[in-house]
Amino acid sequence: MSNHLIVGAAGQLGVELMLALQAKYGAERVTLSDIRPVPHPQAEASEFILCDAQDKDALDHLIERTQPNTVYMLVAMLSAKGESAPMAAWGLNMNPLLHTLEAARRGMVKHIFWPSSMAVFGPNAPKDLTPQETNLCPTTVYGVSKVSGELWCQYYHDKFGVDVRSIRYPGLIGFRSEPGGGTTDYAVEAFQAALEDRTLQCYLAPNERLPMMTMEDAVRGTLDLMEAPAHNIRVRTSYNLQGCSFTPDELAKAIRQTVPGFAMHCVPDARQDIAASWPNSLDDTAAQKDWGWRPKHDVQGLVAHILEGISPPVDG
Helix, strand or coil: CCEEEEEEEHHHHHHHHHHHHHHHCCCCCCCCEEECCCHHHHHHHHHHCCCCCHHHHHHHHHHHHHHEEEECCCCCCHHHHCCCCCCHHHHHHHHHHHHHHHHHCCCCCCEEEEEEEHHHCCCCCCCCCCCEEECCCCCCHHHHHHHHHHHHHHHHHHHHEEEEEEEEEEEEEEECCCCCCCHHHHHHHHHHHHCCCCEEECCCCCCCCCCEEEEHHHHHHHHHHHCCCCHHHCCCCCCCCCCCCHHHHHHHHHHHHHCCCEEEECCCCHHHHHHHCCCCCCCCHHHHHHHCCCCCCCCCHHHHHHHHHHCCCCCC
């Protein structure tokens, strides 16, 4: 019996969540699943089961075999990548969630976590401190699928009592795995470019402000949400979560405080149009009040944290 099943464990968030759950509960209480192996040596400490989560029968069999208390359903095709294959993105972003919700309705799972995104917002939403409740008119298939998923989560909670919880993540920045095709991946690439002493060609405008967050903060927020008493969870679509906000130009300046020679050249492409439709910052008052959310890293703290994480160890 596994207490925690991570489906989509090979992605950026999956790797980080695996490490946190293993540290908190023990590797033997965590099961990993994906269509490919998890690219981290610590994955060998937990059971790994190959599974295509779009296949309902295969996912049901996985859940029956592992009998998890909580499923973290992380399978997704991200914003930029999804625009090149809209129907594939829709299927990948929706089917695994619906299969998991159905499993919970049938009593196979007690708790579900499913990630949403700031991509649910479109250009008609307020840009600064975007409210928890506002217009949701996204411009990408990724955003459309996340809005739909949020409503399915609320429906299954209200109609069937399924305890499914969700966070609207901002751009997530980590250093333990490769980025997965999101519009905010430039920030991850910037740190690697700084370490390798090469110029970064950024695909966003230098003044495009977006909400961002370290993977460490994102995972801590996720675990805090899942551990909160059910009566505290008042949002059954998805909670806004804010870390810090910055532009590519501001990020480059912050990196130069540690890596003075870092250079970045902005050549906006189609991803700039996606970014322009998203918020500058998110109002996460509901998360603060309901389950005590507080980010750890501001912009400079984020930069220091990521540079420390990607830097090779010093001998001696």
